Amino acid sequence: MKVVVAGMGYVGLVTGLVLAEMGHEVVGMEKDKKKRELLRSGIPPFYEPHLEELLARHTEVVYPDEWGGWGACADVIIVSVGTPPLPQGGSDLSQVRALAQEIARAGIGKETVIINKSTVPMGTGGWLSREIHSHMKGQRFLPRVASCPEFLREGVAFYDAFYPDRIVIGADRPTTRAKVRMLFEKIEKQNFEPPPTLERATGKRGRVPVLETGLESAELIKYASNAFLATKISFINEVANICDAVGADIGEVSKGMGLDARIAGRFLRAGLGWGGSCFGKDVSSLSHQAAERGYVARLLQSAISVNAFQREKAVQKLAEGMGGVRGKRVTLLGISFKPGTSDLRDAPALTIAQKLIDRGALVTATDPVALPFAREEGVPFSLVACPYEAMEGADSVLLATEWPDYLDLDWDRIKKGMRGKLVLDGRNSLDRAVVEGAGLRYKGVGR
Numbered sequence: 001m002k003v004v005v006a007g008m009g010y011v012g013l014v015t016g017l018v019l020a021e022m023g024h025e026v027v028g029m030e031k032d033k034k035k036r037e038l039l040r041s042g043i044p045p046f047y048e049p050h051l052e053e054l055l056a057r058h059t060e061v062v063y064p065d066e067w068g069g070w071g072a073c074a075d076v077i078i079v080s081v082g083t084p085p086l087p088q089g090g091s092d093l094s095q096v097r098a099l100a101q102e103i104a105r106a107g108i109g110k111e112t113v114i115i116n117k118s119t120v121p122m123g124t125g126g127w128l129s130r131e132i133h134s135h136m137k138g139q140r141f142l143p144r145v146a147s148c149p150e151f152l153r154e155g156v157a158f159y160d161a162f163y164p165d166r167i168v169i170g171a172d173r174p175t176t177r178a179k180v181r182m183l184f185e186k187i188e189k190q191n192f193e194p195p196p197t198l199e200r201a202t203g204k205r206g207r208v209p210v211l212e213t214g215l216e217s218a219e220l221i222k223y224a225s226n227a228f229l230a231t232k233i234s235f236i237n238e239v240a241n242i243c244d245a246v247g248a249d250i251g252e253v254s255k256g257m258g259l260d261a262r263i264a265g266r267f268l269r270a271g272l273g274w275g276g277s278c279f280g281k282d283v284s285s286l287s288h289q290a291a292e293r294g295y296v297a298r299l300l301q302s303a304i305s306v307n308a309f310q311r312e313k314a315v316q317k318l319a320e321g322m323g324g325v326r327g328k329r330v331t332l333l334g335i336s337f338k339p340g341t342s343d344l345r346d347a348p349a350l351t352i353a354q355k356l357i358d359r360g361a362l363v364t365a366t367d368p369v370a371l372p373f374a375r376e377e378g379v380p381f382s383l384v385a386c387p388y389e390a391m392e393g394a395d396s397v398l399l400a401t402e403w404p405d406y407l408d409l410d411w412d413r414i415k416k417g418m419r420g421k422l423v424l425d426g427r428n429s430l431d432r433a434v435v436e437g438a439g440l441r442y443k444g445v446g447r
């Protein structure tokens with residue numbers, strides 16, 4: 001099929017390359033000139049494992065400056081532009097709106113299906129069809145729109161896109177759903193030759209379940225899935241805080257809970273809470289959409305407030321452990337919102353650093369991949385590439401992102417360079433015995 005993917009962010013670029021791998025003819029539309037040039041040269045515009053390799057495998061993918069005739073000859077157009085949060089909690093749809101105009105101006109075929117992969121409020125699919133229609137010149141028909149939410153995680157984005165747990169296809173007409181299903185047929189049947197470094201995990205061989213739904217249900221499935229996962233994390237963080245109060249160990253508690261198949265063990269890791277581009281934005285947006293329709297989503301609001309408190313609690317623990325914050329030196333190990341990505345959006349480390357700075361601390365941070373991105377953003381603290389150097393003279397160290405690089409550090413060497421003794425393991429990922437064995441003071445989250 002001829003596929004135009006509009007928006008070369010995480011979702012769009014990964015989806016486009018995976019569809020190219022499935023043998024589709026892919027065109028990547030991107031507004032940012034710098035990004036287009038990088039992509040044409042095969043240079044990843046952001047860090048994501050396997051991205052460089054997939055770009056090299058698919059040099060046939062084009063990244064044109066203009067829509068030209070691409071829309072008119074496309075079988076499908078995938079919408080994967082950003083839908084950032086608005087201050088009141090809703091979603092900013094200006095990029096989707098601008099794209100609708102561009103699609104209408106460029107012209108589309110009667111059979112072209114617009115597939116929405118951006119996370120958009122319920123009802124946007126229908127609105128998008130009407131919006132494109134209102135800008136169409138000459139022949140006017142109501143464009144066919146489907147919602148096909150994307151569930152990929154940063155850091156393992158390609159793995160998730162090749163081997164998803166499910167494919168959700170929402171559209172009002174069965175023929176529209178059938179066309180989208182055809183696009184993902186090889187993924188559904190898992191009958192493709194995987195790229196050499198992206199083999200299927202054993203046990204993931206069968207067909208991928210496909211769920212066909214109405215448009216609004218598909219849109220809500222995306223929000224509800226992210227909100228559930230975020231709530232699960234907030235739940236375990238609340239239990240971790242109770243562990244701190246009663247002297248229990250959250251590692252043991254979450255293991256004991258996760259062995260119940262109804263609860264399941266994944267996403268039960270306590271720590272500094274969730275960050276990233278999706279959870280915060282989507283939980284707020286879902287709560288906001290409910291409120292707009294007169295429903296108060298109390299559980300979602302609590303999940304948000306527990307998550308915000310988790311960052312504050314880390315600052316409180318550092319303050320308690322150092323006897324105050326003013327004038328103290330704190331080093332953050334890791335700044336990206338999770339390992340495997342350079343993404344700094346809503347990263348707990350950034351909020352914690354700002355809180356510490358506001359209370360008079362001197363903050364230094366290190367990260368194996370995010371430093372250039374942090375520099376570009378102009379973060380208000382020092383950035384040091386070498387973790388050992390970053391911890392020189394520190395009163396305390398906070399493991400903010402559990403990068404593998406930080407899990408087997410030489411704590412004897414670190415102890416010699418530090419001024420204080422406190423190590424706060426914000427991700428419960430360090431070996432307590434090793435840290436304490438070096439003569440340092442270990443604190444975790446609920447352990």
Ligand code: UDX
Pocket residue numbers: 150151152153154155226229233266267268269270271272273274275276277278279337338
């Ligand atoms: C998430 C969803 O998982 C994915 O399906 C959706 O498409 C996009 O949003 P992502 O944001 O890339 O993916 O990362 P994810 O691995 O889900 O982690 C999100 C945050 O939760 C991270 O900050 C992570 O550190 C935190 N987390 C995750 C925990 O604190 N505890 C856990 O047990 C799991």
